[in-house]
Amino acid sequence: MMQLFGSFTSPFVRHIRIALADTGLAHDFVETDYGQSAVGSPAQRVPFLRTEVSGRTLQLNDSTSILKFIRESAGESFCADVESLDLYCLINTALDTTVNLFLLEREGLTSDANPYLQRQAARIQTSLQALEDYPWPAQLPWNDAGIRLACFMDWALFRQRLDFSNYPKLLKLLNDAKAQPSFVATAPPQG
Template identity: 30%
Template sequence: MKLYGSTTSPFVRRIRIVLANTEHEFINLNIFEGEGRDILASKNPTLKVPCLEDDGQMIFDSRVIHSYLLTKLDLPPLTWDQENQLTLIDAANDSFVQLFMLKRSGIEATNDQLFVRLQKERIASTLSLLNEMAEVGEFDGWGYPSIALFTLIDWVEFRELHPLTGLDALKAFHHANSDRIEVTATDPRD
């Protein structure tokens, strides 16, 4: 099994954590230029990471990769509540990625721009609900939604994208999981 990705992507890191105890090869690419982009283009026309190659089968998108791995490893499917948690996490993560790409492109984001306002409103509403869910213990276990939430929050902190003011349960959740071996082994700061 080959996992194509980058060490900084929170979407890739989720899958690396899921695969921590499964033999696989991690192919770390610079997805934006040079040979890394050429390899990505040859594997995945969406030009996004992660993607997985297994016995000649390509799988695109972290969510589909996770579902493929559940089947392959004979693990039970997610519940509908967990699927919804994942949708909330993905929505926040996608909006953060969009705002980060604006910043990297040197485009100044202002709150009166519709595109920027929509991303920021989505980030506020999803993080607020995720914080409430963390408060009542919904992310106390270390299943896939918790892994995805951790890689999102850790990436937000790493890239200094949001102060997480008032989101104390998310901060506590982040702190509680930051010493896990598979978490430190995939730290984007290293």
């Protein structure tokens, strides 16, 4: 049985949980904290996934390779064309940067004085502006770029990390995601 290791708050893990719910692939979820991920994965992060393939254990250590595995196992494709892959990468970079700044701040390191940390904060805003300007269809496409955008924005609001009021198109796209049962079912725990 496929085992997904992760937390209920991680936006990367949420994307995998959505893909598993939407494709209906059988799996177990193993709740994993930082200490356990440091032992279980060389990347020392969640998600990671273990599965049996042709009689051997395959471990995947990044949400992107896990998504490719899930999509292909279900007979689907992951970001099949270059432009959708680039869009996914841009959203993912903004998410990764936002998560890293959050974790650094939690350890007392803030972006006020340090040029590299300032550049990280600027990267998020220029990416958000590019995403606001992107020629999206009328409704959020429920593909891996669209799902990653929704997971990113919902996590940033959950952690009170970003203000999207200058990005009305993005807020509308996030609202579209709320019509997806798998998005609603995987929301981070409140309170």
